[in-house]
Amino acid sequence: MSEIKNIAVLTSGGDAPGMNAAIRAVVRAGIYHGLNVFGVKRGYDGLVKGDIVPMDAKSVANIIQRGGTILKTARSEEFKTYEGRKQAYENIKRFGIDALVVIGGDGTFTGASKFIEEFDVPIIGLPGTIDNDLAGTDFTIGYDTAINTVVDAVDKIRDTAESHDRLFVIEVMGRDSGLIAIRSGISTGAEAVLIPELEVDYNAIMKRLDQTRKNKSSRIIIVAEGDDEGGLVVADKIKENFPHYDVRVSILGHIQRGGKPTCMDRVLASRLGVAAVEGLLAGRKGEMAGLICGDVQFTPFGKAIKHIDKINTNLTRIVEILSL
Numbered sequence: 001m002s003e004i005k006n007i008a009v010l011t012s013g014g015d016a017p018g019m020n021a022a023i024r025a026v027v028r029a030g031i032y033h034g035l036n037v038f039g040v041k042r043g044y045d046g047l048v049k050g051d052i053v054p055m056d057a058k059s060v061a062n063i064i065q066r067g068g069t070i071l072k073t074a075r076s077e078e079f080k081t082y083e084g085r086k087q088a089y090e091n092i093k094r095f096g097i098d099a100l101v102v103i104g105g106d107g108t109f110t111g112a113s114k115f116i117e118e119f120d121v122p123i124i125g126l127p128g129t130i131d132n133d134l135a136g137t138d139f140t141i142g143y144d145t146a147i148n149t150v151v152d153a154v155d156k157i158r159d160t161a162e163s164h165d166r167l168f169v170i171e172v173m174g175r176d177s178g179l180i181a182i183r184s185g186i187s188t189g190a191e192a193v194l195i196p197e198l199e200v201d202y203n204a205i206m207k208r209l210d211q212t213r214k215n216k217s218s219r220i221i222i223v224a225e226g227d228d229e230g231g232l233v234v235a236d237k238i239k240e241n242f243p244h245y246d247v248r249v250s251i252l253g254h255i256q257r258g259g260k261p262t263c264m265d266r267v268l269a270s271r272l273g274v275a276a277v278e279g280l281l282a283g284r285k286g287e288m289a290g291l292i293c294g295d296v297q298f299t300p301f302g303k304a305i306k307h308i309d310k311i312n313t314n315l316t317r318i319v320e321i322l323s324l
């Protein structure tokens with residue numbers, strides 16, 4: 001028989017579309033299983049400050065389709081200290097909370113691991129980040145929505161690029177990961193994709209741009225923000241090599257974080273939210289619930305945060321082959 005009667009859910013790190021669907025799933029699955037559920041405001045900051053509110057089925061009504069997170073999110077420096085985490089522990093005891101579900105990325109899981117180590121609080125994590133940079137899940141909550149937002153924006157830029165015979169360098173999010181860049185690059189027919197995981201071979205890119213000139217009037221180069229150079233520098237290099245090209249830069253920025261989650265993100269968040277609650281009730285802790293080949297699986301935090309190199313070089317080859 002599980003000792004868990006009261007659980008709390010929080011969202012932490014950068015926001016991602018689908019976090020609301022995940023909160024809803026945790027709250028409703030908790031209620032379904034007879035638990036009391038609390039929401040923590042602004043991630044670990046709310047734990048440290050005791051900003052914790054009771055949640056019921058109604059408090060998560062009509063949010064599955066909304067971007068952002070109704071619980072809000074923040075980066076907490078205090079939680080990085082032992083004193084901050086102790087304060088957080090005292091608060092969860094004060095509210096009678098037995099276990100936590102944390103929705104976030106690698107930093108969130110690193111913090112959760114320390115909290116478990118020091119205070120033995122059962123915690124299950126859900127992968128909530130647009131970057132898809134966690135091991136232990138094929139996709140993170142928010143990634144599908146973010147890449148579809150990028151695809152929509154790039155398609156629009158392609159229209160104007162084509163009309164004016166322009167080359168656009170488009171910078172997308174991904175400080176440490178090129179996964180947003182690579183998938184959106186394939187699906188928008190980009191001529192090149194530059195990502196932090198792979199060294200840029202400018203000679204090859206310039207050669208390709210030159211060779212394919214007769215087939216194209218517009219060009220799209222997608223650059224992940226974490227690439228050493230960034231979109232503006234890449235554009236300058238292209239202008240140096242091809243002064244006759246009409247080169248423009250577009251930095252997509254925060255639109256990539258917002259918007260209605262896609263069906264895929266809503267289903268992913270719903271499945272993982274239920275799994276998190278049932279995992280806690282089954283005695284699990286210190287693990288992230290993820291989806292691997294269609295099945296829910298649990299991965300220890302230590303392994304999930306190890307950003308295994310998810311860049312499949314077959315995907316980068318596809319960009320090259322299809323950019324003729």
Ligand code: ATP
Nearest residue numbers: 013014044075076079080104105106107108111129
């Ligand atoms: P994203 O991938 O969107 O950036 P994230 O979860 O990696 O999400 P971070 O800002 O890195 O986002 O981490 C979220 C919070 O987790 C931090 O604000 C901090 O409170 C906590 N955290 C991160 N690293 C540590 C750490 N080493 N020790 C304790 N807590 C940490």
